[in-house]
Amino acid sequence: MFKKILAFFIAATISASAFIAAPFVHAQAGGATKFQITAPATAVVGEAFDITVTALDKDGKKATGYLNSIMIWTDNIGDTYPMPGRLIPFTAEDAGEKKFSKGVIFKKAGKQKLYVQDGKEDIAGEVTITVEEGNGTTATSTGEIQILTPTVDSKITSSTLLVSGTARKNSKVSLDLNGKNVGTVVSDSEGLFTKEISNISQENNVLKASLIDANDSVIATSSEIRFSKINETSSVYGLSISPSNKVESSAGITLTIDAIKGLSEVTAMLDGTVLKATESSEGKYTIATTAPQKAGEYAIDVTAKTVTNQTTTKEKIATLTVTEKEKTEEKPTATPAFKNVKAETDEHKVTFTFSVENAPADLDAFKIFHNSGSVVTHSASKILKDGVYAWYIDSLTPGQYTFQIQGQNASGALIENLKSEPIMATIGALGCTVSNVGKISVKTDTSKSVLTWEAVTGANGYNVYKIDAEGKYNLVAHVKDPSYTLYLSQGAITYDNFGVKATCGDNTESQDFSGASKVQTGPGMVALVVIVSGFIAAMVLRRRDA
Template sequence: MKNRFLIGLVTLFVTIFSTFFAFNSVFAAELDHFVVELSPKKAKVGEAMDLTIKAVDKNGAPVTNYQGTVLIFSNTNPEASLPIVLKDSTYTFTESDQGVRKFENGVKFTKPGKQDINVFDFKDEKFTGKDEAEISDAAGAGKQEITFISPEEGLTIGEPKIKVSGSTVKNHKVKLIVNKTEKYDLTSNNNGVFEKDVENLKNGENVFQAQVFDADDKVIGETNELKIKVETNGLFVKSLKLIPEEVFVEAPYSIELIANTGLKEASVVINDTVITLKESGEGVYKGNSTAPKKAGTYKVDVNLVNDMGHKFNELGVTSLKVKELNSSLDKEKKEEPEPKEEPKKEAFTGKMSSASSERDPLKITGLKLVELKTKSILTWDKLQKAKSYNVYKKNAEGGLDFITTVQEPKFEVAIQGEQVKYEDFYVRANGEDEKGKYEGLLSDPTKIKTGPELLIILLVSLFFAGMYLIFKGKKA
């Protein structure tokens, strides 16, 4: 009875292994042909169409590891406009495509009738695909309607920018004309809608007009003029800088605002705190503050008041990013006493200590990640004042675990197996000056492919454990 149970256990593991490797074989499927799709199936001359290319196996399933090069062309309409990302009418699939690539508004036919798009594998022409669409003559349609959706005629706004939107025939070229001088080239989407954020409007009356074009760049529709009014009281925000844009909690930062010259009042609001700025140069206002106590992203609003008492308020001009990293390095590293001749290494908190506040921050820059089949390689810019670099990994509790110390700006992780996971890694430079040894600023996190999941290892362990019990049972 005992042996039957053990034999059944082994049979179960063999079945799991067979299913697992059969599952993997799906991803190793071979290319059989391409599925080519044009959308919509009916369009007018010059109307933009979506093109989707799928590399599939004999069962029609995507070949997710296909990274070949395909040739794309039209036999019936060689002058057809193809996706602009093509190089000499070819496209090379990437790993992120997973065997499927969609080119939105990528194809425009230049003549009516039944037109085709053909796809061939560049190295082996036996792998092909094709689709057709019915193209009608745009000229027969005559004038096309085009209208504005927003803004409303006669609207008065308090800032020199606005979103303009309209409706016309789908997938057509549209030209938006502002004040008869500024022109923007747009394309209506699959619903016939076009839109544009227009800035730098003049104070007073502004005029908008839109035109729609056919494939030959001929105007086939035009709106009436739409007029709105801008009243800003002459107040404006040219730019706003936070230095740095990302800080630790309660860390100091500076503010620089460029606006009108000679303002009576200039201030910013961050987390319900008003920070008054002083004019340090012509139209340049500066101030200093400290970050909030909680990590997060905080919007920055601007308030301006001139000598006439006119007020200007702009919300969300920029954002301040506040971060807080709590370390959970292993206790032995924290509690281990340092030699007397060397200063004690500070516990990691994500912030520089007061003792090192005036030191070189040793900021890590130029982080780059290369993923190969067998390993992931993280590199960064070499710091002249760095003696070495500490590498940390984020743990399940959200803290950081110390991994290793490297002498060169490079860290490698070996990869084995098929199933992999990604983990956050951080880098911190080690420096030394007349005050002793210290660590610099913590780098931004980098997700690194660290290795296979434990599924295969677990199954192998259980398999051999089962075999051991069987043989032991037989001997008994």
């Protein structure tokens, strides 16, 4: 019935128009005699599809000069088609052909017809489409429709927002913002949809999308997306410093800048240095750097640049406090040293005993060098007893030998800072060698000067020498204990130099004298210890040996 009424109305319009202005109407038709509707052979109830209307001439060619208006309709009330009940004009740019994207939705299954009619002349066209039932899904929020942008808890600075999402292909989608409908859109053949929403004024917003069937019933809803609108033009929101806003000088820090996503460049200014940030996650820009060396308060400025080169700078967005680094006292490393080295000889053998002060952790054994080779001891732990190491070398040819002991590690490498002084010994006769006497301490009171030194292991006594003006050593006493007392003479205050050698066996002396010490031998007030430097001692010894 609707078709008959519409046809009568159009026919009446055509007749009146032909009577009044037939030449003009024919010109506007551009030679068109019929319309061709290009549409899919099949469609689904509730899903939108594209159609194209083409004006054709009597030869079936496109009438590119067609400039009249058309009307489109179907047989069913409730179907969706372009501009229901209104004329749709063709323009010169259309060139006789007009496409309507996602323009038609049928609400019933079966063989359905789509009609097109010229608004002034008897030019028409139609097409039959097989419409199939959909899956009959009821209202759900299981993912059949989903909002892709904006994301949950995102921020916008503009009053407009481009919404995108996925749904059934070629289907109508309704958008609600804060409980109010803000428009509809039809998804494409891939199920994607986009629509711009404008006039967003609230700070906190809730967006929801609904999938609509041919009867305008909701068959699926998306999850609610909550987002906020920032009422400022700045694209930078804040800056955090980890591990803390207060660190020691030169400590490692990470700056995290909170800003809108997708900025082309974000930099921070710290202590006069520009630091470039990278977007580590959506809207998070990070910089790994070190704190300034000098203690103080440092304001940090941030500059952000968009892809359109719009720049925003936030001065003093955060402050870094730098403190002096706590100084830790380094304990001096104890130097290892051989102590109380003693060598005892007979016809073909020498036996060594010694101790090690501040033994290194990697000490594994000892290597003993001599005139004709070297010998490596067993493991250091195996030749140690009561704090004393003992080892011997046998089958030596009689004669004068110089020995030297050095530590080595498990890989056989020598330990450079653990090396004994040269040890002189005679093989082929009973004898012994002991370590040299260390430094001498002197204490003087009103009547005497007392010389003391550290006892040498293996020594059976000590020879005390006085050094004359020419540097000659003159034996003045042999003592059993590591001390010697001089009683002050009368007259003017005088000082003399003394040296000591340890003895072993049949009065065999240690190789070198102790460091020479200047001792008060004349009267006077209480004197403190005066130790002659190693340099002076060495010079005296050279003069003695010359």
